[in-house]
Amino acid sequence: xxxxxxxxxxxxxxxxxxxxxxxxxxxxxxxxxxxxxxxxxxxxxxxxxxxxxxxxxxxxxxxxxxxxxxxxxxxxxxxxxxxxxxxxxxxxxxxxxxxxxxxxxxxxxxxxxxxxxxxxxxxxxxxxxxxxxxxxxxxxxxxxxxxxxxxxxxxxxxxxxxxxxxxxxxxxxxxxxxxxxxxxxxxxxxxxxxxxxxxxxxxxxxxxxxxxxxxx
Ligand code: HEC
Ligand code: HEC
Ligand code: HEC
Ligand code: HEC
Numbered sequence: 451x452x453x454x455x456x457x458x459x460x461x462x463x464x465x466x467x468x469x470x471x472x473x474x475x476x477x478x479x480x481x482x483x484x485x486x487x488x489x490x491x492x493x494x495x496x497x498x499x500x501x502x503x504x505x506x507x508x509x510x511x512x513x514x515x516x517x518x519x520x521x522x523x524x525x526x527x528x529x530x531x532x533x534x535x536x537x538x539x540x541x542x543x544x545x546x547x548x549x550x551x552x553x554x555x556x557x558x559x560x561x562x563x564x565x566x567x568x569x570x571x572x573x574x575x576x577x578x579x580x581x582x583x584x585x586x587x588x589x590x591x592x593x594x595x596x597x598x599x600x601x602x603x604x605x606x607x608x609x610x611x612x613x614x615x616x617x618x619x620x621x622x623x624x625x626x627x628x629x630x631x632x633x634x635x636x637x638x639x640x641x642x643x644x645x646x647x648x649x650x651x652x653x654x655x656x657x658x659x660x661x662x663x664x665x666x
Contacts, residue, residue: 498602501554505598505599526579529580534563587625587626618657624646627649
C-alpha cells in the first residue's frame with residue numbers, strides 16, 4: 451500500500467481533517483473514489499469520432515508509420531494529433547467525394563480543426579512525457595496495444611499510478627530495441643527479460659520510482 455499515490459488535493463484534505471479518528475474511513479472512501487473514477491477505469495473506452503478514421507486501414511493495411519501523423523511523439527510530451535492538411539495529402543485525390551470525409555474537407559475549407567474526441571486522458575496532476583519513453587526503449591504497443599488493428603481507438607491499459615510504477619520498477623519486462631519503437635508486430639527473440647536487460651544496460655535506463663517524478 452505504501453506505493454499507492456493519491457491525487458495531490460487529498461494531502462490538503464488530510465490536513466484539513468487532521469490525522470485523528472477520521473483518517474481511516476476517509477482513506478477508504480478516497481481509495482474507492484479514486485479507484486472507481488472513470489479516469490482509472492477507462493480500459494476499453496472507445497468514443498466515436500467525428501470522422502470514422504481507421505488505424506486498421508491507415509497504420510495496418512496501408513502500413514503508414516505512426517510518426518507520419520503523430521509528428522511530435524519523439525520530441526515532446528504530447529503526441530500531436532495530425533492537422534487536417536496531413537489527411538489531405540492523400541484525400542485531395544482519394545475518396546475526394548466520399549461523405550465520410552466531408553468533415554475533413556469542411557475543416558480544410560474553414561481552417562477549424564476536426565474535433566477529435568480524446569481517448570486517453572490522464573488527470574492534470576500526472577506528469578507524462580512521450581519523448582521520455584519512446585526514446586528510451588518503450589514501444590507504442592506496450593502502452594496502446596495493437597492500434598494497427600483498431601478501426602476505432604480504444605484504451606488498452608489502466609494508465610493508473612500502479613501501472614506506471616509496475617514498469618518503472620521492472621522495465622526489463624517491457625523494453626525493446628530503439629529501432630522497433632513503432633512496430634506493432636515486434637516480438638523478442640528469446641527471453642524478453644534478456645532482451646530488456648540488454649537495452650537497459652546499453653542505454654543506462656533507470657526510470658525513477660519517486661512520486662515527484664510523476665506528480666507536479
Ligand atoms: C494517417 C494518420 C495517422 C497514423 C498513420 C496514425 N495515427 Fe494515431 N491517430 C490519428 C488521428 C486522426 C487520431 C484521432 C482520432 C482517433 O482517435 O482515431 C489518432 C489517435 C490516436 C490515438 C488515441 C489518441 C487519444 O485521443 O488518446 C493513439 C493512441 C494513436 N493514434 C496511436 C497511433 C499509433 C500507435 C500509430 C502507429 C501504429 C498511429 N496512431 C498511426 C491519425 C493517425
Ligand atoms: C498516405 C495516404 C493517406 C493519408 C495521409 C490519409 N489517408 Fe485516409 N485513406 C487512404 C486510403 C488509400 C484509403 C482507402 C481508400 C479506399 O477505400 O479506396 C483511406 C480511407 C479513409 C477513410 C474511409 C474509411 C476507410 O477506412 O476506408 C476515411 C474516413 C479516411 N481515410 C480518413 C482519413 C483521415 C481523417 C486522415 C488524416 C488523419 C487520413 N485519412 C489520412 C489514404 C490516406
Ligand atoms: C509509456 C506509455 C506510452 C507509450 C510508450 C506511448 N504512449 Fe501514447 N499515451 C500514453 C498516455 C499515458 C497518454 C495520455 C496522456 C495524457 O492524458 O496526458 C497517451 C496519449 C497519446 C495520444 C493522444 C495525444 C497525447 O499526447 O495526449 C497519442 C496520439 C498517442 N499517445 C500516441 C502514441 C504513439 C504514436 C506512441 C509511439 C510512438 C505512443 N503513444 C507511445 C502512454 C504511452
Ligand atoms: C512500459 C514501461 C513504462 C510505463 C508503462 C511507464 N513508464 Fe515512465 N518511464 C519508463 C522508462 C523506461 C523511462 C526512461 C527512464 C530513463 O530515461 O532512464 C521512463 C521515464 C519516465 C519519466 C521521466 C523521468 C524518469 O523517471 O526518468 C517520467 C516523468 C515518467 N516516466 C512518468 C510515467 C508515468 C506518469 C507513467 C504512467 C502514466 C509512466 N511513466 C508509464 C517506462 C515506463
